[in-house]
Amino acid sequence: MNKYTVLLGSSLVAIAAMAFMANSISGKQAERESINTSPVVKAEGFESKNEEWARYFPRQYDSWKQTRQNDKIDDMLQKNPQLVILWAGYGFSKDYNAPRGHFYALQSNINTLRTGGPTGPATGPMPTACWTCKSPDVPRVMEEEGENEYFTGKWARIGDQIVNPIGCADCHDSKTANLKISRPYLLRALEASGTNLDEITHQDMRSLVCAQCHVEYYFKDTKYKDAEGKEQLAKVVTLPWAEGLNGEAMETYYNGYGFSDWTHSISKTPMLKAQHPGYELYKTGIHAQRGVSCADCHMPYKQEGAVKFSDHHITSPLDNIATTCLTCHRESEEEFRSVVKRKYDRKEQLLKIALDNTAKAHLEAGKAWEAGATEAEMAEVLEFIRSGQWLLDYSIASHGSFYHAPEETLRLLSVANEKAQQARLKLVTILGKHNVFDYVAPDFSTKEKAQEIAGVNLPQLVDEKLEFKKTLLEEWNQTAVQEGRLNLESRKGMSDKSSYAK
Numbered sequence: 001m002n003k004y005t006v007l008l009g010s011s012l013v014a015i016a017a018m019a020f021m022a023n024s025i026s027g028k029q030a031e032r033e034s035i036n037t038s039p040v041v042k043a044e045g046f047e048s049k050n051e052e053w054a055r056y057f058p059r060q061y062d063s064w065k066q067t068r069q070n071d072k073i074d075d076m077l078q079k080n081p082q083l084v085i086l087w088a089g090y091g092f093s094k095d096y097n098a099p100r101g102h103f104y105a106l107q108s109n110i111n112t113l114r115t116g117g118p119t120g121p122a123t124g125p126m127p128t129a130c131w132t133c134k135s136p137d138v139p140r141v142m143e144e145e146g147e148n149e150y151f152t153g154k155w156a157r158i159g160d161q162i163v164n165p166i167g168c169a170d171c172h173d174s175k176t177a178n179l180k181i182s183r184p185y186l187l188r189a190l191e192a193s194g195t196n197l198d199e200i201t202h203q204d205m206r207s208l209v210c211a212q213c214h215v216e217y218y219f220k221d222t223k224y225k226d227a228e229g230k231e232q233l234a235k236v237v238t239l240p241w242a243e244g245l246n247g248e249a250m251e252t253y254y255n256g257y258g259f260s261d262w263t264h265s266i267s268k269t270p271m272l273k274a275q276h277p278g279y280e281l282y283k284t285g286i287h288a289q290r291g292v293s294c295a296d297c298h299m300p301y302k303q304e305g306a307v308k309f310s311d312h313h314i315t316s317p318l319d320n321i322a323t324t325c326l327t328c329h330r331e332s333e334e335e336f337r338s339v340v341k342r343k344y345d346r347k348e349q350l351l352k353i354a355l356d357n358t359a360k361a362h363l364e365a366g367k368a369w370e371a372g373a374t375e376a377e378m379a380e381v382l383e384f385i386r387s388g389q390w391l392l393d394y395s396i397a398s399h400g401s402f403y404h405a406p407e408e409t410l411r412l413l414s415v416a417n418e419k420a421q422q423a424r425l426k427l428v429t430i431l432g433k434h435n436v437f438d439y440v441a442p443d444f445s446t447k448e449k450a451q452e453i454a455g456v457n458l459p460q461l462v463d464e465k466l467e468f469k470k471t472l473l474e475e476w477n478q479t480a481v482q483e484g485r486l487n488l489e490s491r492k493g494m495s496d497k498s499s500y501a502k
């Protein structure tokens, strides 16, 4: 750590805040007054249309809109084809990209092959819950229909309702513009993990608004009676925090619940899929412990004339090291970049080894079943694979994890690798018992090869998607415009990229 000349951590945020207040107290005062005296965006409920906020908060709106700059498709299955094998039999083996700007959240959700090509409101592979982290229309519909009602039925049921990308009403109260948690499941999870909601500070909120989405979750089956007294089944987004927030604690939670996301199509393992435990991993890192929030790095203050405001262009802080990292770290930009890069390369090396070993464990287990291995012989192998892959996925699924908590990420990758190795050692013995001595896993070194092994029929999935986009999706947009929920002007000039049509 002595490589980094860091101001004393705990008082950092306070110092920064004081400096900036002294610096522009009059400007800030004017801004505050203009906020206090400005008409409320919406007196009741949620204003989901982002452009409706623009006239009161032009700087925040303009910088928010810059999240449309990152429309790049970074195909993770191409980058790490082992992932296709790890997820065989599950949606993620079809299509999986790194996150883009918030502006594209809905488009990414609509374009991914994971959401399929529904032909009507009751078709398609996914439940409504898949919209939950994509739009401020979500809390609006939850309020209008009821939370359980929102979580009932197929994704396509509310396609004409969820039409504005992640924006103001996801993080702010439409009446006061104060930061607000708009997703009730986060409040429940905080309570389940022992947080007293009355003790949440303003600095906590600067991370908790992000934790509404950048967290691990699963869909919990929840029975309820609808308005007509009919029994219904909701798939409610639930954060598995009751045992704690780290990887092992969540594994205990899922195991206690007998939960699995799917059964692996090659190794027959009952698997867990980590979503994106970004907040949870961040909590294990030094920055969180020193009180640095998500917004401190991803939404630095910006100056325009006498006014300072939060830069709402949420993106990689490395694009802007001078206003993010270097407000606290004191080396030159060049030095800092090279240190960060060196650390990152170490993680990539370990990641590749863990991915290869886990993929091979699945394929060797598949071969063992084929050769006649019994459930009793395989039980321990499957436990190692389930647990190891969960920890591996937990460590990387939130993309920024390595920057948020480098040591914890490396620890998880090492444990995951050890579990994959244990599975493979046991498999050598099992295969030998069934007279297989020279098995070598097939080549999965490209996305195409891996998808063939995993049985993904890409052309068919793409055809279904393109048909859906020409038909049902057009209807959704027309209805949303007619009913006043969508302003097409807000999408003008927007690109339309995907992993299959770049």
Ligand code: HEC
Pocket (backbone or CB within 6 Å): 035, 050, 053, 054, 057, 060, 061, 064, 166, 167, 168, 169, 170, 171, 172, 177, 179, 205, 206, 209, 210, 295, 299, 308, 309, 310, 311, 312
């Ligand atoms: C992902 C969450 C998020 C979204 C989306 C978001 N904000 Fe913010 N906003 C924040 C955070 C965090 C702050 C910092 C608040 C603080 O520390 O007081 C903030 C601050 C503000 C402030 C206070 C002044 C300032 O700049 O610090 C205003 C006004 C504001 N946002 C308006 C908007 C508007 C308008 C939109 C939509 C165009 C929007 N925000 C979208 C999280 C968000």
Ligand code: HEC
Pocket (backbone or CB within 6 Å): 070, 098, 099, 100, 101, 102, 103, 104, 105, 106, 107, 108, 109, 132, 133, 134, 135, 166, 170, 171, 206, 207, 209, 210, 211, 212, 213, 214, 294, 295, 298, 299, 314, 315, 316
């Ligand atoms: C309503 C859900 C939601 C909230 C709230 C939210 N995010 Fe996101 N965020 C997403 C989704 C979904 C994506 C991926 C969008 C895509 O790929 O199209 C994303 C993408 C990102 C990216 C990648 C952007 C890029 O250009 O690479 C960053 C960084 C990010 N979010 C940080 C934050 C931070 C920091 C906060 C809190 C201030 C926050 N997010 C709040 C859902 C959310």
Ligand code: HEC
Pocket (backbone or CB within 6 Å): 001, 004, 006, 007, 008, 009, 010, 012, 013, 286, 287, 290, 292, 296, 297, 317, 318, 324, 325, 326, 327, 328, 329, 340, 403, 405, 406, 407
């Ligand atoms: C608001 C202040 C602040 C900002 C902004 C900040 N840091 Fe830090 N950083 C700290 C503090 C405090 C420590 C801990 C120093 C200690 O306690 O030894 C730290 C420690 C670190 C460490 C060493 C610890 C480890 O776990 O490896 C790295 C690397 C690091 N920061 C990278 C970054 C990067 C990259 C950015 C920008 C994306 C950044 N920091 C932005 C305050 C900050």
Ligand code: HEC
Pocket (backbone or CB within 6 Å): 098, 099, 100, 207, 210, 211, 214, 278, 279, 280, 282, 287, 288, 292, 293, 294, 295, 296, 297, 298, 315, 316, 317, 318, 319, 398, 399, 400, 401, 403, 404
């Ligand atoms: C110390 C500064 C720092 C803090 C605090 C921080 N991040 Fe990050 N975050 C980074 C850096 C650096 C990256 C790496 C960006 C890259 O790869 O270019 C990153 C990456 C991300 C990404 C992935 C972006 C992508 O395109 O791959 C997301 C999402 C994200 N952060 C969300 C969050 C959330 C949510 C929080 C709070 C729970 C948070 N970050 C806290 C520095 C920070």
